[in-house]
Amino acid sequence: MLRRGLRALLPLAILLQGAEAVDNGLALTPQMGWNTWNTFGCNIDESIIIGAAKALKDLRLDEYGYHYVVMDDCWSLHKRNGTGYLQYDPRKFPNGIKHLADEIHAMGLGFGMYSSAGKLTCGRYPGSLHFEEKDADLFAEWGVDYLKYDNCHNEGQSGTPLISFERYERMSRALNATGRPILYSMCNWGEDSPWDWAPSIANSWRMSGDIVNVFDRYDDRCPCEDYICRLPGHHCSIMNIINKAAPLGQKAHAGGWNDLDMLEVGNDNLDYEEQKLHFTIWAMVKSPLIMGHDIMQTSEETMRILTNTDILDLNQGRWHTGFRSYKKEKSQLWLQDSKDQTGNMAVALINNGDEDGEFTIDFKDIFLDEWNRRKVGYEVTDLWTKESLGIVEDKLVVKVKRHSVFAGKMEFKGDPEMKPHSKKLHGGTDEL
Ligand SMILES: *[C@@H]1O[C@H](CO)[C@@H](O)[C@H](O)[C@H]1NC(C)=O
Ligand SMILES: *[C@@H]1O[C@H](CO)[C@@H](O)[C@H](O)[C@H]1NC(C)=O
Numbered sequence: 146m147l148r149r150g151l152r153a154l155l156p157l158a159i160l161l162q163g164a165e166a167v168d169n170g171l172a173l174t175p176q177m178g179w180n181t182w183n184t185f186g187c188n189i190d191e192s193i194i195i196g197a198a199k200a201l202k203d204l205r206l207d208e209y210g211y212h213y214v215v216m217d218d219c220w221s222l223h224k225r226n227g228t229g230y231l232q233y234d235p236r237k238f239p240n241g242i243k244h245l246a247d248e249i250h251a252m253g254l255g256f257g258m259y260s261s262a263g264k265l266t267c268g269r270y271p272g273s274l275h276f277e278e279k280d281a282d283l284f285a286e287w288g289v290d291y292l293k294y295d296n297c298h299n300e301g302q303s304g305t306p307l308i309s310f311e312r313y314e315r316m317s318r319a320l321n322a323t324g325r326p327i328l329y330s331m332c333n334w335g336e337d338s339p340w341d342w343a344p345s346i347a348n349s350w351r352m353s354g355d356i357v358n359v360f361d362r363y364d365d366r367c368p369c370e371d372y373i374c375r376l377p378g379h380h381c382s383i384m385n386i387i388n389k390a391a392p393l394g395q396k397a398h399a400g401g402w403n404d405l406d407m408l409e410v411g412n413d414n415l416d417y418e419e420q421k422l423h424f425t426i427w428a429m430v431k432s433p434l435i436m437g438h439d440i441m442q443t444s445e446e447t448m449r450i451l452t453n454t455d456i457l458d459l460n461q462g463r464w465h466t467g468f469r470s471y472k473k474e475k476s477q478l479w480l481q482d483s484k485d486q487t488g489n490m491a492v493a494l495i496n497n498g499d500e501d502g503e504f505t506i507d508f509k510d511i512f513l514d515e516w517n518r519r520k521v522g523y524e525v526t527d528l529w530t531k532e533s534l535g536i537v538e539d540k541l542v543v544k545v546k547r548h549s550v551f552a553g554k555m556e557f558k559g560d561p562e563m564k565p566h567s568k569k570l571h572g573g574t575d576e577l
Pocket of ligand 2: 226227228229230231283
């Protein structure tokens with residue numbers, strides 16, 4: 146009886162749980178690591194990638210979960226060999242890719258590779274379209290653990306979800322057929338709504354055009370303000386991507402995540418507060434956390450952000466995928482429910498306005514569906530300063546600097562009988 150009652154309450158959640166995940170056992174929490182592109186672009190070689198892997202280890206970032214070292218575009222020659230296989234550029238990789246993968250594995254890290262579901266990659270090197278099996282076999286032979294799979298030069302094979310699905314599914318099947326578990330990170334920029342069809346074939350899918358290290362600026366190179374977009378583009382600001390990602394959290398689940406693109410933490414042009422905001426929301430919506438800064442030059446400030454274990458816990462720990470409670474002109478409220486039945490909540494108040502401010506967060510905007518919990522006490526801890534704000538009831542008042550975020554954990558102090566009695570209809574089906 147009770148079961149049936151719950152089912153009646155949760156048709157959407159049950160339906161989504163039925164959606165099949167790509168069954169490679171990877172990305173049960175969002176993947177974390179570092180990628181060459183944001184800092185080095187096409188100027189990559191073996192010594193840069195090994196140097197970055199060593200820096201990651203020296204900084205002990207692997208102990209915080211940053212595991213994959215991903216080599217982006219421009220690693221190959223411009224021609225396939227006589228039997229149709231990709232060839233690495235021997236000037237950049239004098240010892241070959243297998244050697245590079247071995248070195249990275251010897252450090253206990255995972256090695257990521259790049260290609261495009263097109264005739265050419267974005268840098269105009271050979272892409273994997275029509276060569277999926279050959280390329281997947283070669284990647285597996287080299288010891289690749291991760292594939293970022295781009296969308297450039299796709300010969301017009303997009304425009305409907307089915308066309309895009311079939312193109313990306315071919316690589317998914319080819320990777321599976323190698324027998325080597327390879328994390329499949331789709332990068333089709335949110336074209337044709339991948340959140341609807343990628344979960345059964347990929348571990349993550351980009352949901353917008355490329356990120357740029359700008360906090361909030363309209364740019365015609367990234368013309369869409371909404372998640373349905375005909376021209377995803379690039380130069381998408383942090384706030385542009387946040388606004389597009391807000392409704393998509395419900396599509397995330399263990400093994401399949403919305404990818405908001407690589408982190409701009411540690412890159413110039415964003416101040417410390419903007420970087421905190423960026424990192425907090427990427428964590429809350431359970432985006433992969435792939436660093437993109439010059440890791441050999443990591444500052445203390447950058448380390449403070451990347452190693453905030455409370456924020457990392459929102460991404461990797463027992464929290465449902467975050468979602469937005471409201472969007473006002475100069476502020477937004479984001480929420481995340483605990484998975485562990487404690488009744489705990491995480492809240493983030495974004496001040497995207499240009500002035501420092503004080504914000505009152507009403508409990509009715511936090512406990513959207515649980516009316517009975519709007520009047521009970523919660524102990525609040527600031528996840529950036531680590532200070533306790535004491536026990537609060539009814540509302541929470543926070544000071545937030547311009548372009549910054551308040552992130553707090555709310556620990557339930559009320560009657561245990563008032564613990565949440567149901568999984569939410571919002572926040573995704575990200576059960577492990
Ligand atoms: C390939 O797919 C099957 C069926 O979904 C799955 O059981 C298996 O673990 C996959 N293998 C790899 C290497 O991803
Ligand atoms: C092409 O590359 C593949 C994989 O590295 C190799 O097995 C094959 O022998 C090469 N073919 C030629 C003609 O060099």
